[in-house]
Each structure stands twice: as structure tokens, then as C-alpha cells.
Amino acid sequence: MNHDDQPVPPPREQGSGQKRENRGGYLGSGTLFGALALYILYLWATIGIGAPNIGPPNAWAHSIFAGPAAFVPIAVYLGLAIVLAVSPRTSRTGAGMLIGLGIFTLLGGGLCVGALTQTEI
Known part of the structure; x- marks a missing residue:
């Protein structure tokens, strides 16, 4: 029996033994x-409530929460998107929401x- 008569084992695939997890969501x-x-x-917030200098007697302009209030919806949205992206069942939906945040920005x-630019400030 020479070297050519021995059976050749099949090539091993990289990552064999690791099962790929299906990600869910859209x-x-x-x-x-x-x-x-x-x-x-x-x-809705800028038209319905009014911009900082427009609307019921400058409501935003006199509030201490005027600046941070603009970031609260984004923070809540970002937290929700991260929670969805981490969960395997909804990871694609969470990733899509993060992409949507980038498009929005x-x-x-x-x-x-x-x-x-048009207001010529």
C-alpha cells in the first residue's frame, strides 16, 4: 500500500461546529x-407646539427644558433601537431603525x- 491508496479526508469548512443563528426582523x-x-x-412638535420663538407666549424660550427637550425623543428612540438590535429575534429591525436614525440626521x-442659508442670517 503506497501513499496514493490512502483515502483523503474531506476538507474541513471554516467555522464548522458553530451553528449560524438566524436573525429576525425586517x-x-x-x-x-x-x-x-x-x-x-x-x-408635529415644531408645528403643533410651536418653534422656540413662535407659539403660545414663547413657551419654549422661557423653559429650562427647552434645549434638552429636543434630544429626549432621539434618546428614547436610540434606546429602543439598541434593545431591538441586541435581541436575536428583532436584530434586523433594530439595525434598520439605527439606519433610519442616520437617514433622519x-x-x-x-x-x-x-x-x-435661505434666511440669510
């Missing part, structure tokens, strides 16, 4: 829901800069 719907929910929230910042 990336696209999380992204769409995330971006739209934030835009609706902020448009990118487009919202662009809209804000465009509006400030």
Missing part, C-alpha cells in the same frame, strides 16, 4: 419606520442648513 421596514417616525415626531441636517 431591515427595510425598520429603516422606513425609523426615519418616518422621527420626521413625523419632529414636524443626514437629511434633517441638510434641510436645516438649507433653511438657514
Whole structure:
């Protein structure tokens, strides 16, 4: 029996022995829901309640919570998105919500800069 007659073992796959876990949720719907929910929230807040210098007698301008109040919805949204992204059953939805937050920031910042440019401040 020479060396050529011995059976060759099949090649081992990398990562064999580790089962890949299926991730749940929907990336696209999380992204769409995330971006739209934030835009609706902020448009409702600025139009319904009034901007800092507009509305019932400058309600925001005289409040100590005027600045931080703008960040509370984003903080709650970010916390929810992280909790969903960590859970294996909803990880894709959470990831989509985080992408939606990025889209909201990118487009919202662009809209804000465009509006400030037009006001010629």
C-alpha cells in the first residue's frame, strides 16, 4: 500500500461546529419606520407646539427644558433601537431603525442648513 491508496479526508469548512443563528426582523421596514417616525415626531412638535420663538407666549424660550427637550425623543428612540438590535429575534429591525436614525440626521441636517442659508442670517 503506497501513499496514493490512502483515502483523503474531506476538507474541513471554516467555522464548522458553530451553528449560524438566524436573525429576525425586517431591515427595510425598520429603516422606513425609523426615519418616518422621527420626521413625523419632529414636524408635529415644531408645528403643533410651536418653534422656540413662535407659539403660545414663547413657551419654549422661557423653559429650562427647552434645549434638552429636543434630544429626549432621539434618546428614547436610540434606546429602543439598541434593545431591538441586541435581541436575536428583532436584530434586523433594530439595525434598520439605527439606519433610519442616520437617514433622519443626514437629511434633517441638510434641510436645516438649507433653511438657514435661505434666511440669510
